[in-house]
Amino acid sequence: MSNWYEINDVERVDSPALVVFPKRVEENVKRLVGMIDDPARLRPHIKTHKTAEGIRIMMNHGITKFKCATIAEAELLGENGAPDVVLAYQPHGPKAERFASIIRTYARTRWACLTDNPGSARAMGAIFDAHGLDVPVYIDLNIGMNRSGTPPGPHVVELYGICAITRGITPVGLHGYDGQHREADFAIRTLASDKGFEDVEMLASSIVHAGHPKPVIIVGGSPTFPIHARRDIVECSPGTCIFWDRGYSLLCAEQPFEPAVALLTRVLSLPTPTRICLDLGHKSVSAENDMAHRVYLPEHPDWVPVGQSEEHLVFDVQEGHGMKPGDVVYGIPYHICPTVALYERAIAVTDGKVSGEWMIRARDRKISI
DSSP states (O other): OOSTTOOTTGGGOOSSEEEEOHHHHHHHHHHHHHTSSOGGGBOOBOTTTOOHHHHHHHHHTTOOEEEESSHHHHHHHHHTTOSEEEEOSOOOHHHHHHHHHHHHHTTTSEEEEEEOSHHHHHHHHHHHHHTTOOEEEEEEEOSSOOSSSBOSSHHHHHHHHHHHHSTTEEEEEEEEOOTTOOOSSHHHHHHHHHHHHHHHHHHHHHHHHTTOOOOEEEEOOSTTHHHHTTOTTEEEOOOGGGTOOHHHHHHTTTSOOOOOEEEEEEEEEEEETTEEEESOOTTTSOOSSOGGGSEEOTTOTTOEEEEEOSSOEEEEOOTTOOOOTTOEEEEEESOHHHHHTTOSEEEEEETTEEEEEEEOGGGSSOSOO
C-alpha cells in the first residue's frame, strides 16, 4: 500500500464510512503542542472529533483545557475527566438548566460559559444560583465574525461589572473568535488578525483599570492559531487540527497538520460510459460548499462532480475509466467538522488494517443530560 488512506482489509468495511487513522491523529496533536510555548495555553475545541479517543490523546500530551459548543460535547468532556472546560456558547433556558446539571454531575471539572449581554447574564445567573452554583463566565466578543458576541467597547466594561455583582456568575475573561480571517496569504491573514486583536488588548486593559482582576483571554480558531500562539497572554482554541481536511490543507498551507480522516466510498452504478455514481450523498459528506468543494478524490482528481442527493454523488468522467460497480474510492472531506457529525462511528485503521471503532458520542444533542 502506497497511500496512507488505503485499507488492506477493506472488504471488512461497508460504505460509506468515516475512517480515522489514530497514528496520524496523534502526530497532529504532537504538532499542535509543538507550535506553542506552553500546552497550558492550549484550549482546543472538540467540535471536530466529538470522541473520547480524541480527548484522551490530547490529555496524554499535556492538554488540560478544552472548549466545546454543545451540552453533549460538555458531557463527553466531563465523562473523560477533562480538568477545565469552557462551553463556548451563551446558554438560555433549558440549555442553562442542562449546563447546571453538567456542572453538578462532573464537579471535578472547572466549568465556564459565555455571555454577551446583561439580560442573558442575569437570566443564566439566576438559574445557576438556584442550583447553588457560581459559574465563571467569559464575555463573548464580536471581533468581526458577526454571528454572536458584542463588539469591543466601553459597554463591555460595564457588562463585566454587571456580571461581577450578579449572583450565580463571576466574570473571568474575554472570548473572541476571528474565523472570518481566511486569507490564503498568511502575511495578510496575520495583519488582519493582529489589527482585530488590538481592540481586545485595549479592552482587557480597561477592565483592569476598572478594578477587576486581569481577564483571561481565549481567542482564535484554526486559521489564526499560529498567529495567536505567539501572544503569551492568550489561550488558543484550534479545533480542526486534530483531523485536518482538504479545505484547511489548501487555506493554511503554513500549518504542519495532515489529514487524519478519510471517507471510504464505493462505485454504486455506471449509468453512462462517462458517468460514475458513488454511495456518498448528503448524509455522508458535508454539503454546505459548492459541488466542487465537498470531497477531494486524491486518486481521481480529474473527475467532475455534477450532482448529489441524499445517498448518491455523481461524477462526469472520461470514457474508458475502467471503474466497475463495487470498486473502492477514497476521499478527503473539504470540511471535516460537519462531516464527522453525520456518522455515529468512525472505523479506526492502524498500519493498514481495521483496528476498532471510535464512537462519535457527542454527535447527538444529548448523551444523558
